[in-house]
Amino acid sequence: MANAQTANGGTSVLTRWMNNRNLMGMLFMLPAGTILLIFLTYPLALGVWLGMTDVKVGRPGVFVGLENFAWLMEDSVFLLSVFNTFLYTIVASIIKFGLGLWLAIILNNNIPIKAFIRAIVLLPFIVPTVLSALAFWWIYDSQDSVLSWILIEMGVIDKTIDFLGDPNNARASVIAANIWRGIPFVAITLLAGLQTIPRTLYEAATIDGANEWQRFTRITFPLLTPIIAVVMTFSVLFTFTDFQLIWVMTRGGPINATHLMATLSYQRGIVGGALGEGAAIAVAMIPFLLAAILFSYFGLQNRKWQRGGRDD
Amino acid sequence: MKKYTRRQTLKTLGGAATAAMVPSSLLTAARAFAEMSPWKPEKGASIRMLRWKRFVASEGESTEALLKAFTQATGVNIRLDSEGFEDLRPKAAVAASIGSGPDIIWTIHADPHLYPNAMLDMSDVADYLGNKYGGWYPIAKDYSIRKGQWISLPYTFSGNFLNYRISQVKKAGFSSFPANTDDFLTLMTELNKAGTPGGFALGNASGDGNCWAHWVLWSHGGKMVDSNDNLVLNSPETVAGLEYVAKLGETFIPGVASWLDGHNNKAFLQGACSVTNNGISIYAAAVREGMSNIANDMDHAYWPTGPAGVPTEFHVQFPMTVYNHTKYPNACKALLAWLMEAEQYDKFMEASVGYLSHPLKAYDNNPVWTADAKRRVFKDTVTRSRTFAHAGSLGYAAASAFADFIVVNMVAEAAIGTKTPAEAAKDAHRRAERYYKI
Numbered sequence: 173m174a175n176a177q178t179a180n181g182g183t184s185v186l187t188r189w190m191n192n193r194n195l196m197g198m199l200f201m202l203p204a205g206t207i208l209l210i211f212l213t214y215p216l217a218l219g220v221w222l223g224m225t226d227v228k229v230g231r232p233g234v235f236v237g238l239e240n241f242a243w244l245m246e247d248s249v250f251l252l253s254v255f256n257t258f259l260y261t262i263v264a265s266i267i268k269f270g271l272g273l274w275l276a277i278i279l280n281n282n283i284p285i286k287a288f289i290r291a292i293v294l295l296p297f298i299v300p301t302v303l304s305a306l307a308f309w310w311i312y313d314s315q316d317s318v319l320s321w322i323l324i325e326m327g328v329i330d331k332t333i334d335f336l337g338d339p340n341n342a343r344a345s346v347i348a349a350n351i352w353r354g355i356p357f358v359a360i361t362l363l364a365g366l367q368t369i370p371r372t373l374y375e376a377a378t379i380d381g382a383n384e385w386q387r388f389t390r391i392t393f394p395l396l397t398p399i400i401a402v403v404m405t406f407s408v409l410f411t412f413t414d415f416q417l418i419w420v421m422t423r424g425g426p427i428n429a430t431h432l433m434a435t436l437s438y439q440r441g442i443v444g445g446a447l448g449e450g451a452a453i454a455v456a457m458i459p460f461l462l463a464a465i466l467f468s469y470f471g472l473q474n475r476k477w478q479r480g481g482r483d484d
Numbered sequence: 485m486k487k488y489t490r491r492q493t494l495k496t497l498g499g500a501a502t503a504a505m506v507p508s509s510l511l512t513a514a515r516a517f518a519e520m521s522p523w524k525p526e527k528g529a530s531i532r533m534l535r536w537k538r539f540v541a542s543e544g545e546s547t548e549a550l551l552k553a554f555t556q557a558t559g560v561n562i563r564l565d566s567e568g569f570e571d572l573r574p575k576a577a578v579a580a581s582i583g584s585g586p587d588i589i590w591t592i593h594a595d596p597h598l599y600p601n602a603m604l605d606m607s608d609v610a611d612y613l614g615n616k617y618g619g620w621y622p623i624a625k626d627y628s629i630r631k632g633q634w635i636s637l638p639y640t641f642s643g644n645f646l647n648y649r650i651s652q653v654k655k656a657g658f659s660s661f662p663a664n665t666d667d668f669l670t671l672m673t674e675l676n677k678a679g680t681p682g683g684f685a686l687g688n689a690s691g692d693g694n695c696w697a698h699w700v701l702w703s704h705g706g707k708m709v710d711s712n713d714n715l716v717l718n719s720p721e722t723v724a725g726l727e728y729v730a731k732l733g734e735t736f737i738p739g740v741a742s743w744l745d746g747h748n749n750k751a752f753l754q755g756a757c758s759v760t761n762n763g764i765s766i767y768a769a770a771v772r773e774g775m776s777n778i779a780n781d782m783d784h785a786y787w788p789t790g791p792a793g794v795p796t797e798f799h800v801q802f803p804m805t806v807y808n809h810t811k812y813p814n815a816c817k818a819l820l821a822w823l824m825e826a827e828q829y830d831k832f833m834e835a836s837v838g839y840l841s842h843p844l845k846a847y848d849n850n851p852v853w854t855a856d857a858k859r860r861v862f863k864d865t866v867t868r869s870r871t872f873a874h875a876g877s878l879g880y881a882a883a884s885a886f887a888d889f890i891v892v893n894m895v896a897e898a899a900i901g902t903k904t905p906a907e908a909a910k911d912a913h914r915r916a917e918r919y920y921k922i
Binding site: 427 | 750
């Protein structure tokens with residue numbers, strides 16, 4: 173009797189567990205959770221830890237607290253790289269958004285061979301970054317840039333443009349390259365958003381006598397904000413952490429005018445061997461990235477009225 | 485009749501195929517060495533070797549053939565991998581810190597000094613080779629010996645000298661390339677006036693940029709640190725050097741501020757640049773591509789001597805490092821000793837066509853230096869070079885300051901004129917303080 177009861181109880185516990193949705197949910201999430209923990213949380217934590225040590229490549233370090241950060245605050249090259257990173261991110265993101273949205277609206281109209289053109293638009297995004305960086309490296313070449321050549325042949329200028337040699341030219345040039353690469357992502361994603369906006373809204377607005385601009389500001393843009401939030405968050409993150417374009421085209425030169433935090437982190441941490449300092453530079457990027465995410469999350473999140481409700 | 489299994493057949497065929505690729509003379513040499521060598525490879529030894537990606541195809545093929553001959557003569561299997569050296573260096577460092585990975589890494593600069601405890605003592609191999617081949621040049625010892633021990637084998641150096649167009653230099657009024665910095669400035673000024681300017685990389689070019697920036701700093705007596713590793717960068721000598729740079733910079737071809745390692749090769753081969761600094765690669769490319777108008781009209785020269793009064797050049801070292809985590813130290817030593825024996829090293833140098841220079845005195849007479857007169861300056865690479873840590877010691881501080889382009893940036897600032905020489909020296913000194921404080 174007692175035995176039977178125990179056996180019964182055992183089965184029922186197992187059955188109860190099996191039927192517990194929370195427990196099973198946890199169980200099913202375990203593989204994904206483990207992967208995230210191993211490949212995301214651990215490296216992030218390790219990076220933060222390294223940033224607070226003086227580890228060198230090939231030599232274990234000791235905990236130095238915030239010394240790396242304190243030193244970086246006085247390091248003119250680091251401060252310059254922070255300035256460059258912000259300039260790069262802000263200018264490139266704004267232009268990418270503007271041009272991307274424009275392109276998306278054009279593509280959303282009925283134009284001939286639409287599918288083909290949409291595929292072509294994606295090209296800059298598909299080409300490996302290093303390859304496009306190399307292409308730009310040639311376009312911006314100091315001696316035989318194709319742009320300079322065309323302008324000289326047209327008689328607009330009389331000597332080659334020093335694209336990557338002058339600090340401000342160099343900044344503008346790398347930003348232009350980044351914009352070229354980033355527009356397709358913005359455009360195609362916004363295009364997807366545009367296609368979810370019901371035609372009926374536009375028809376109703378047209379009947380009410382709204383003009384093109386009013387239809388854009390009152391229908392298209394508001395209904396697009398959730399997707400804009402997502403796109404711009406990703407776009408800002410990609411731009412802020414850009415590395416390959418700079419590394420191939422300028423190595424952070426001339427005289428560090430195009431060094432971004434990511435490239436400086438690599439130069440100091442891996443090439444220079446100061447892993448601790450390199451990690452500190454990378455960790456210093458996290459607050460800015462978090463701020464960008466939070467801004468777009470709270471600033472541009474889904475509003476009730478967009479789902480037919482009322483704003484409080 | 486003997487029955488062959490599939491495996492045996494494959495083995496026989498494989499062996500025959502490899503044997504066919506290794507010249508018999510090489511094999512004989514390898515067998516003879518295996519008999520005589522002071523280092524007997526461990527039984528069943530196999531070696532993993534990692535090298536920087538070759539610059540010249542012929543050198544890569546030659547080295548592979550040498551390794552194959554060694555395998556056949558000794559039975560030691562060798563797996564050779566290669567990486568671009570930007571990627572190779574972190575890999576080498578990781579191997580050092582975790583104590584596992586390739587047995588031998590053919591690396592760059594003075595990296596073994598960053599992890600000396602992971603290095604196998606190579607003193608016996610170095611002594612053996614030094615005694616046999618006329619001794620090591622001093623720079624080879626500077627790079628390899630740490631606390632009385634050879635932590636690496638200074639396998640080869642890559643010379644970086646002045647490349648110039650003979651006719652254009654002549655037209656500027658010089659029958660031979662100037663040997664001192666004053667004449668050099670005159671030459672560069674004249675070349676610019678004649679519409680055929682020269683130029684030196686001012687971007688973050690780790691090879692050409694570092695070579696010319698260190699030369700100009702040292703040529704006027706400036707240096708990063710004194711022999712006790714005290715920072716002395718901000719000195720009247722450094723400022724004098726930068727004032728010279730400011731004058732020199734005015735003569736450069738437009739665009740040098742963005743130049744990385746490859747730009748000057750391209751500009752020179754196009755005929756747009758009359759003087760620049762480089763390894764032998766511009767010349768080798770001109771010869772290889774049949775650009776006789778460039779190849780016949782160009783030559784190489786030593787860096788001019790400045791107020792310092794001695795050659796103040798910087799050439800890059802490529803050392804062989806053996807990790808003490810290797811299970812087969814004797815096989816590694818035998819292999820490296822064999823590669824540096826005259827028969828093999830001669831082949832290596834010939835295949836390198838002047839890109840890579842020797843650290844052992846006996847190899848001065850290698851035919852590679854006389855086969856083409858335009859290679860002759862590269863013979864003296866090792867006798868004219870200093871370590872990048874000059875005048876201090878190799879280690880973290882020197883490596884970090886070097887990798888952070890402090891000297892290159894300082895020289896670029898003075899050359900472009902974004903800072904006055906005094907400001908550039910002061911700011912570079914401040915940047916270097918961080919590294920030399922440790």
